[in-house]
Amino acid sequence: MARTVDPARYQARREAIIDAALTRFAADGFDRTTTASICKAAGIGSGTFFHYFPTKLSVLLAILDYGTKETSAWFSAQQGRTDPDEVIIDYVRHAADEATDPRVAGxxxxVGSLMADPDVAAALARDEVTVHGGLLPRVEAAQAAGRIRSEVPAGRLCAWVMVVLDGFLDRLIGELPFSAPAERDMLVDTVRRILSPSWPP
Amino acid sequence: MARTVDPARYQARREAIIDAALTRFAADGFDRTTTASICKAAGIGSGTFFHYFPTKLSVLLAILDYGTKETSAWFSAQQGRTDPDEVIIDYVRHAADEATDPRVAGxxxxVGSLMADPDVAAALARDEVTVHGGLLPRVEAAQAAGRIRSEVPAGRLCAWVMVVLDGFLDRLIGELPFSAPAERDMLVDTVRRILSPSWPP
Amino acid sequence: MARTVDPARYQARREAIIDAALTRFAADGFDRTTTASICKAAGIGSGTFFHYFPTKLSVLLAILDYGTKETSAWFSAQQGRTDPDEVIIDYVRHAADEATDPRVAGxxxxVGSLMADPDVAAALARDEVTVHGGLLPRVEAAQAAGRIRSEVPAGRLCAWVMVVLDGFLDRLIGELPFSAPAERDMLVDTVRRILSPSWPP
Amino acid sequence: MARTVDPARYQARREAIIDAALTRFAADGFDRTTTASICKAAGIGSGTFFHYFPTKLSVLLAILDYGTKETSAWFSAQQGRTDPDEVIIDYVRHAADEATDPRVAGxxxxVGSLMADPDVAAALARDEVTVHGGLLPRVEAAQAAGRIRSEVPAGRLCAWVMVVLDGFLDRLIGELPFSAPAERDMLVDTVRRILSPSWPP
DNA sequence: CATGAATGAGTCTTCATTCAT
DNA sequence: AATGAATGAAGACTCATTCAT
Structure with a gap:
């Protein structure tokens, strides 16, 4: 009467596929990654892949979902904190640290090449909303407390924090030398400058 | 003895193909763009395409090259100027203006998905070197003149200007509303903040 | 846990493809044979073909290999014989009999048009070496026994036996009437004349 | 009022194309030879090619025709001779000498891969008929004079002389060492053996 | 559930031939 | 007559997905 063989084994395998796919997608891009290469990396047969995911795209969506959940969890974990401006900075640090995994930037x-796909767009929108939703209340609180500048609407400030983060991630695969650990402080400094209320005109 | 081919017509057609390819690549990504769709967009037969470019990839490289040349020309045109810090800001404005073409970000x-390709990597490296080579002397001059901060090496400052620019371009395709013209001032302000020597710790 | 794939079925299919390809190559030549026509003749889908052979050329190489193995086996089967000159004649008969399959000559x-290809050249060289390696010891033994002429080196005699065989195969597709069974005796007679020690100058 | 520019120039160009095509066909085979490569070898533009020949195949037919005419001329030149058996041998020598041009065998x-084409088949038939028509009367005369064997019909003897010639040409591109000049005597000897009336049963 | 053989739609690219200049 | 740009039909090969075992 066993429904599936073993729920734990099922989950483990599912995650193995996700992990393998993340590696392959990062290295080769979505279109140039074959389901065969994912299967090989995951150590499964080609048919098995489709027991766990209906399409190649669905694994990518699962990865995106995983990231969104992670972000959501991170912000939840900061619930009690009373230093909103530092939460923002910590998030930036957190994001920079995750970028240490070389697969992240790749x-x-x-994902970039799939933005036209509605499912991917929706997943990305959910992700952005999650980050935005995590940052916005802190930005508003920090503004209310006068700890960051207020002449720019909170939403726009959030967007610009994300601009810098995005650019930071982009650079990691660029040609010129640019490493996550070495530039982390500069990243934080830059975000502080963007948020800083005291600025000589 | 007809010398055949009007060189002007040849160039025009070549550029029509480049333009069509830019449009398609931007909309669909490299792998999902078929040579057929480029031909259709350019109004040519499938064989004609390969009279002008030996491979699909080569058009993309031509586009990159075109951009590099444009950048190079822009910096050359600023030769005589004596206000290095404003050249930097103007370049940022110039880059933001180019991003008005909605195809740029796409x-x-x-290109991102092709970074593994050595030819693409080389072309991108050339492009980055061009931008870097255009900015660096201005940053150094501005530092020497005490108009921007000097505690960070010139090269690293250049990199961070480019970080913000990259992030800015990325956002343009994001889900949340973020438009080039509306955010251009904020971009300039952000770059000024990054370069500013006076900033209370 | 099904071990899937019946190895026998796999082999059968592989041979069906080889057989179909042999037929098509013989009829149309290599370049004018489409993989599609091979698939159709073999009763398989286009994708299946490439599960068994990586390229169109590789099937041709497999056919060549098959022939080389067959020749090798034939000579092995003659091991115990003590009448070397008759082994030579029997090989000629054997080769002529194989040419009864009308596809052989075609x-x-x-293959002729692919001689420039290194892989084909290598396979052909292997084949020639096999025939040569099969004939040479018999020629030498027959010479030692004084049963065939000795004033021509053994290797050269082998080559000339092969010359006649090649020419024989060529004629089979010629325009003028020339059929394998009808000319078999003349072939044997011709080889005997070439090898004969007694011949008045 | 000039009809064509200059008949001599026209002929020269036509022959240049034939010569270039012979070279390319021999090196690469018919299908793998592009009209472009012929044009390049002939030093003409791609359009010019089709001023002289309506199709790629037609050049090949012209080459075959050229060979047939040459053979025909050779036999005509032997008209007065009274030693028919030596004419046969001389033709074999002549054919072997022509094979010194490394392009002949190629x-x-x-041509082999085009045997299915009716025009090519017809041209080859014409060629074979020419050779056959040149040899047959000499074989018959030699038989009547008792200088070669008579128990085999003249036509069949002709065919077997051609068998050996064909095999000889084939070997020239084979892998094992086999050169036209070195083996010419053996070729003549072989033909003599085939024709010889005196043969111990 | 797990497997991998089978499928065929889809894509880049080649090349003989045409035609405007 | 000579040119070479333009054309589009054709073909090898890839790969996500299905399915029998």
């Missing part, structure tokens, strides 16, 4: 790039 | 994304 | 012709 | 091979 994966982001892989 | 194309950049399309 | 296939040989198809 | 071209023959190239």
């Amino acid at each position: 994966f982001i790039r892989a | 194309f950049i994304r399309a | 296939f040989i012709r198809a | 071209f023959i091979r190239a």
Whole structure:
């Protein structure tokens, strides 16, 4: 009467596929990654892949979902904090640290070529909303507390924090030398400058 | 003895193909763009395409080259100027203005998935070197003149100007509302903040 | 846990493809044979073809290999014999009999146009070496026994036996009437004349 | 009022194309030879080619025709001779000498893959008929004079002389060492053996 | 559930031939 | 007559997905 063989084994395998796919997508991009290469990396047969995911695209969506959940969890974990401006900075640090996994930047790039796809667009929108939704209340609180500048609407400030983060991730695969750990402080400094209320005209 | 081919007509057609390819690449990404769709957009037969470019990839490289040349020309045109810090700001404005063409961001994304290709990597490296080579002397001059901060090496400052520019371009295709003209001033302000020598710790 | 794939079925299909390809190559030549026509003749889908052979050329190489193995086996089967000159004649008869398959001559012709290809050249060299390696010891033994002429080196005699065989195969597709069964005796007679020690100058 | 520019120039160009095509066909085979490569070898533009020949195939037919005419002329030149058996041998020598041009064997091979084409088949038939028509009367005369064997019909003897010639040409591109000049005597010897009336049963 | 053989739609690219100049 | 740009039909090969075992 066993429904599936073993729920734990099922989950483990599903995650193995996700992990393998993340690696392949990051290295080769979505279109140039074959389901066969994912299967090989995951150590499964080609048929098995489609037991876990109905299409190649669906794995990518699962990865995106995973990231969104992670972000959501991170912000939830900051619930009690009373230093909103530092939460923002910490998030930036957190995001920079995640970019230490060399697959992150590659994966982001892989997703880029799929922006036309409605499912991907929706997943990305959910992700952005999650980040935005995590940052916005802190930006508003920090503005209310006078700790960051207020002449720019909170939403727009959030967007610009994300601009810098995006650019930072982009650079990681660029040609010129630019490494996540070495530039992390500069990243934080830059965000601080963007948010800073004291600015000589 | 007809010398055949009007060189002007040849160039025009070549540029028509480049333009069509730029449009398609931007909209669909490199792999999802078929040579057939480029031909259709350019109004030529499938064989004609390969009279002008040996491979699909080669058009993309031509587009990159075109951009590099444009950048190079822009910096050359600023030769005589004596206000290095404003040249930097003007370049940022110039780049933002180019991003008004909605295809720019999409194309950049399309290129992203090809970073593994050595020819593309080389072309991108050339492009980055061009921008870097255009900015660096101005940053150094501005530092020497005490008009921007000097505690960060000139090269690193250049990189960070480019970080913000990259992030800005990325956002243009994002889901949340973010338009080039509306955010141009904020972009300039952000770059000024990054370069500013006076900033209270 | 089904071990899938019946190895026998796999082999059968592989041979069906080889057989279909042999037929098509013989009839149309290599370049004018489409993989589609092979698939159709073999009763398989276009994709299946490439599960068994990576390229169109590789099937042709497999056919050549098959022939080389067959020749090798034939000579092995003659191991115990003590009448070397008759082994030579029997090989000639054997080769003539194989040429009864009307596809043989056409296939040989198809291979001709690929001689420039290194893989084909290597396979043909292997084949020639096999025939040569099969004939040479018999020629030498027959010479030692004084049963065939000795004033011509053994290797050269082998080559001339092959000359006549090649020419024989060529004629089979010629325009003038020339059929394998009808000319078999003349072939044997011709080889005997070439090898004969007694011949008045 | 000039009809064509200059008949001599026209003929020269036509022959230049034939010569270039012979070279390319011999090296690459018919299908793998592009009209472009012929044009390049002939030093003409691609359009010019089709001023002289309506199709790629037609050049090949012209080459075959040229060979047939040459053979025909050779036999005509032997008209007065009274030693028919030596004419046969001389033709064999003549054919062997022509095979000194390394393109001959390659071209023959190239033609092989087109045997299915009716025009090519017809041209080849014409060629064979020419050779056959040149040899047959000499064989008959030699038989009547008792200088060659008579128990085999003249036509069949002709065919077997051609078998050996064909095989000889084939070997020239084979892998094992086999050169036209070195083996010419053996070729003549072989033909003599085939024709010889005196043969111990 | 797990497997991998089978499928065929889809794509880039080649090349003989045409035709305007 | 000579040119070479333009054309589009054709073909090898890839790969996501299905399905029998």
